[in-house]
Amino acid sequence: xxxxxxxxxxxxxxxxxMFVPFAFSRWIGIGVLRRNKANSAIAFTFDDGPDPKYTGxxxxxxxxxxxxATFFVVGxxxxxxxxxxxxxxxxxxxxxxxNYVHRSNWGMMPWTVxxxxxxxxxxxxxxxxxRPIYYRPPWGLLNFFDLFLAGKYKLVxxxxxxGDWRSSGGSEKIIHGILNNVKxxxxxLLHDSGETWGANEDAPAYTIExxxxxxxxxxxxxxxxxRIDNMYxxxxxxxxxxxI
Numbered sequence: 001x002x003x004x005x006x007x008x009x010x011x012x013x014x015x016x017x018m019f020v021p022f023a024f025s026r027w028i029g030i031g032v033l034r035r036n037k038a039n040s041a042i043a044f045t046f047d048d049g050p051d052p053k054y055t056g057x058x059x060x061x062x063x064x065x066x067x068x069a070t071f072f073v074v075g076x077x078x079x080x081x082x083x084x085x086x087x088x089x090x091x092x093x094x095x096x097x098x099n100y101v102h103r104s105n106w107g108m109m110p111w112t113v114x115x116x117x118x119x120x121x122x123x124x125x126x127x128x129x130x131r132p133i134y135y136r137p138p139w140g141l142l143n144f145f146d147l148f149l150a151g152k153y154k155l156v157x158x159x160x161x162x163g164d165w166r167s168s169g170g171s172e173k174i175i176h177g178i179l180n181n182v183k184x185x186x187x188x189l190l191h192d193s194g195e196t197w198g199a200n201e202d203a204p205a206y207t208i209e210x211x212x213x214x215x216x217x218x219x220x221x222x223x224x225x226x227r228i229d230n231m232y233x234x235x236x237x238x239x240x241x242x243x244i
Contacts, residue, residue, distance in 0.1 A: 031147050033187070033232060035159035040184040041226035042218070044069040045158065047098055047136065048165075050077055050084035051193035054204040058192050059087060061208060065215040068092050070228040071192070072136040072156070075100035075120030082127045089128040094227040096134035096156065097121060102196045105137045110145035113137075117153065134228055138196075156228055158189035164207045165191050165199040174210025179217055187231070 044062075049055045050073055062069055071088055073095060078085045088095055099105075100116035108116075117135065125131040135153040137146065142155070149155065162177030163169070178188065190211075194203040218225075 032142075032155040032157050033228070034157045035187055036185045036231045038185070039226070039231050041224050041230070042182060042184065043187045043226055043228055043231055044190065045072060045096075045136070045156070045187060045228065046070070046190050046192040047072045047138075048077075048102060048191050048193040048196050048199070049073055050081045050088070051195065051204065052081055052084070054194075054208065055081075055084050055192045056087070058204070058208055058211075059084075059091060059093075061211060061215070062093070063091060065219065067215060067225045068094070068227050069225070070094040070096055070134065070156075072096040072098040072134070073120075073124070074098050074102055074193075075116065075123050077193070078120070078123050078127065085124060085127045089130070094134065094229055095124055095128065095130075095132050096136060096228065097124070097132050097153075098136055099138055102138050104139055104141050105143045105146055106141050108143075110143060113143070113146065114149075117149075154228075154232060156187070158187045159183075160186045161189040164210075165194065165196070165203050167194075167200040167203045167206055169206075171206045171210035171213070174207055175213050178210075178214050182218070182223075184223070185231075187228070 044067065046058065046069060049071060071093055073085065075097065085095065097117060097120045099113070100120045105113050121131050133153055134156055135149065136156045140157045146155070160178070160181055162174055164174055164177075174190075182188065190207050191199065192204050192207070193199075194201040
């Protein structure tokens with residue numbers, strides 16, 4: 001009987017710690033930005049970098065099409081490649097955080113998440129002079145205590161992903177996945193590094209190749225692009241307008 005009670009308590013704790021915030025953030029959208037229907041722009045976001053092989057090439061492409069994007073960087077990689085972080089900043093991109101290491105928040109204690117976020121923010125601020133406040137947890141997995149981070153950080157997920165962390169399907173998967181599904185106000189999840197668990201190391205090459213066609217096609221269709229901070233400001237302004 002005591003064993004069953006203990007198992008029940010553990011099960012409830014797991015549900016509260018993992019699945020409640022998952023439901024709130026993914027299904028209900030409470031406390032996070034996933035999409036901004038009030039915004040007609042599209043936000044391109046890139047996770048898991050900076051990567052010495054691919055991030056520079058991606059920045060060249062974004063510069064060619066005059067696209068300002070948002071990068072959710074891994075703190076330990078930013079520490080190793082400050083030149084790429086500085087270049088992102090100087091070229092007008094927004095830099096957000098993706099933890100100090102690419103590890104799920106479900107497997108970390110809340111104080112570890114906060115410590116690593118603070119460490120990552122200090123690394124980025126030391127390079128750019130600007131402290132980041134936008135945060136996307138790895139795999140979009142929040143634990144219960146992450147919901148209370150909203151006072152200090154702005155949590156960002158996504159509304160469109162195309163599985164670009166895998167190289168299967170090549171650049172065609174990226175092209176069709178975005179062009180056939182994108183809508184104004186979407187936040188698109190992509191990756192500029194393939195060094196994380198479950199990813200293919202060469203996958204960013206296909207992402208970049210696909211984006212060459214995607215960016216050109218979207219611009220010809222009249223779409224324009226924005227950073228996550230602009231989406232947040234327009235969402236807040238929209239909410240304030242309808243609360244009057």
